[in-house]
Amino acid sequence: MLLTISTTHRPATDLGYLLVKHPGRLQRFETSAGPAYVGYPEAGEERCTAALVLDVDPIALTRGRHTVDDFTLGRYVNERPYAASSLLSVALGKVFRSALAGRSKDRPELAGTAIPLEVAVPVTRGTAELCERLFGPLGWTVEARRIPLDPDRPEWGDSPYVSLRLSGELTVSAALNHLYVLLPVLDDAKHYWISGEEVDKLVRAGEGWLPAHPARDLITRRYLKRKATLVHEARARLAEDIESLVDEAVTAVDEEAELPVEEARKVPLAALRREAIVGVLKEKGAAEVADLGCGGGALLVDLFAEHGFRRILGADVSTRALEIAERRLRLDRRGDLERQRISLVQTALTYADDRLKGFDAAVLMEVVEHIDPPRLPAMAYAVFGHAAPSTVVMTTPNAEYNVRFEGMAEGAMRHHDHRFEWNRAEFAAWCGEQARRYGYDVEITGVGDDDSEVGAPTQMAVFSKGGTA
Template sequence: MQLTIKAEGEHVNVLSHLLAKNPYRLYERDVNGHLVRLFFSHFSTNFVEVTIFVTPDPIELSRNSARSFDITSYINDREFAVSSIFCTFLRSALGTALNGKPKDPYLPWVDHPFSFEFSFGPLASATSLSLLKRLFEPIGFSVSTHFAEQKAPLTIKEKSSAQMITLKGRTTLQTGIRQLFVLIPVLDDYKHYFIDEKEIDKMKRYGEGWLDDHPERAYIYEKALRFKAIYDHTQQKGDQPIKETVIRLNDRRYETIIQKVSDLEKKASVVDLGSGEGKLTVKLGYVKGIKELLAVEPSEMAMTRALRQFTKRTQESDFLQPTPIRSSLFYYDNRLQNKDVIILCEVIEHIEEYRLPKMMKMILTNYRPHTLFISTPNYEYNQLYNMGDGYRHSDHRFEWTRDQFQTWCKENNTGFYDLTFTGIGEEHEQFGHPTQLCHFQRKETD
């Protein structure tokens, strides 16, 4: 995947300073196992051509360490196509240009417009030329596309589904790069991670000076943030309250569970089952009344990261150091028996459905906690993220509607627990909450 920048006219050689790159050297960096190269194929006073090219490691993309890129399989075209993933590499290579902070003698050139041609791709997207024009023409670019011909001996179709996009217009380097940084994710049909405040801040920062007046502003917010409530709100009230409309779902989820645990009379012993990197466990460590806190996780990598978080708080007197346990959800572990609270926070959707009844039987029959909390995504709410039939994370084996989740909880209840269903996150009148929670409370007569 690549981005090529061409500029013509007087003094275009100053772009090397705005990019903070030596035109006579190859820039090469490793970003999470992926090789990022930047090189000048032509450099003179009147003409500059520079290309940012990424050679991904497809095996690295399939590992846990690359999950930030939201890819789990390297047998696809994603690692070769310009996408929202590509913006991560752009930010590492073009940080000086994005932020407009070259060395002091070149600061006046940050606001100087040049005649640019930006070519990027291949773009694996169903975006039409008509839509591309609606996105780029209002900000001063002409648009053209090119589909590569298939060269494979077994031709399934004449043209590739991936296209190259070329933009031409007069703008500053910083503005042009920022516009690409915002609009490439809009073109990417694959991006679907949940929006948080960092994403909103990025949109506001890189969209400053052009996005507010864009005729497709609502569509850009909808597609880039994948959160319909945000762009609806921007239409109603303008720019001011965007950040206020979104509370990070992870934080809301943790806060809700922490509050529910805090409200329990019996909470001396708590198990975070499937604790991952320990984000919830750390918060539980500050809850008064907990005297034993077990962080149970089968992944060695995740447990190692969790231990770093626990160790950072060793000297805090009000923090209860968790006990890390390497264990599986599917094999009996007597260390988890008869605890006050067991928590499964966003865990079950990562497990094949047919394996869940065995897990539930072990928890409710063998471990017999006084309280069990289970949270999982509400599939109905995905419609607000414009995800189609997709799941919120590529590692999810399923996502349930509210009826499906409640039916499953009731079917797997041993009869010794009362069930209470609640939602977490901003409620929608039709689709409910983004996260659903079941509270299993053991009956006193048990």
């Protein structure tokens, strides 16, 4: 298998620093499929090309422990040693590990800079249309040429393979991560057993581009070999990431273009929201906190990092979300004392649950808008009346701010699962009613850039007992 990556950035030999592979040496790496070699067919000031060659031994691979029943390398004679597949992706991950992570000791500033790149994969499965669908939205110019079964017998037609060439201005890290994920997707097969670790790999390699990719679901299904539980987990985690990307876009209001680059780089709204919540909890002196509707555990990670929170509870109706939260928190790698600080429970917030009682504070971060309006009184009683913590912090989208979403249809909501989205007056009225009914004071603020016309993108209410709001 062959893959080349070239640049005309001056000096072009900087490619060696970015790939962390010296242009003057031929290097060999051992992989489960056979040896991989990295060399430079050309290395000049104006153009430099690095080549990755994977010398697949199909006979040895069929005898190895990585073979699975449905993988066609079970035959000695096949196309797998030549057509790019997950074998090449594994080699990319091993050979260019630092480059994939965007690290370069000698050219750290260049590692984060987009430079002109050309990538060639002489043989891969797929069609020209699929190549365009996968790589086109990522900023690549795509050339995919069908390979005939026999150039001398055109009547035989085309093979199921294409010769792929990509060109564009991207960081080397982005280019390699695109290839790492999408080569197995093009091939639509994997040579090794698919486990939960593959979800971590997909989310990690897809950071910053996969959540918003128009073919995200296709990529996820093919990468995970259509294993339903893993696909479901990946979709949930990517959905959290896409919400962060949307939040980041919301903060990029029109005047951003007039700001210096340093000022225009906004902290994602999802991060600002978690930061604001943690700040309130610290201000209130909360030591025991329940994250109600914790989802995949983004806030739990921040809470767990603060040792002032001695007891933390994550509660959600979805067992799958709790499994994701447990993985994100890496609870299986924690010591006993750390593990005792946090617990996860499955429960519905519309039912009174004694396990939610006894906490200093409770958080409902972007939860209320997912509840059907007729069930809101039950949720309010379960939280404010039954669990009754001293402090309740609640955040929800500000519907008025939705007009700042570029391309968002009038009347649309930010997430397909939202049952409603309140404007500022509606949120204030609901919060005031719950505060009077259950004996709290409430203070409402905004999170994110406060627009003079439509307010902040996120509304936050802090309910406090005993007149301490």
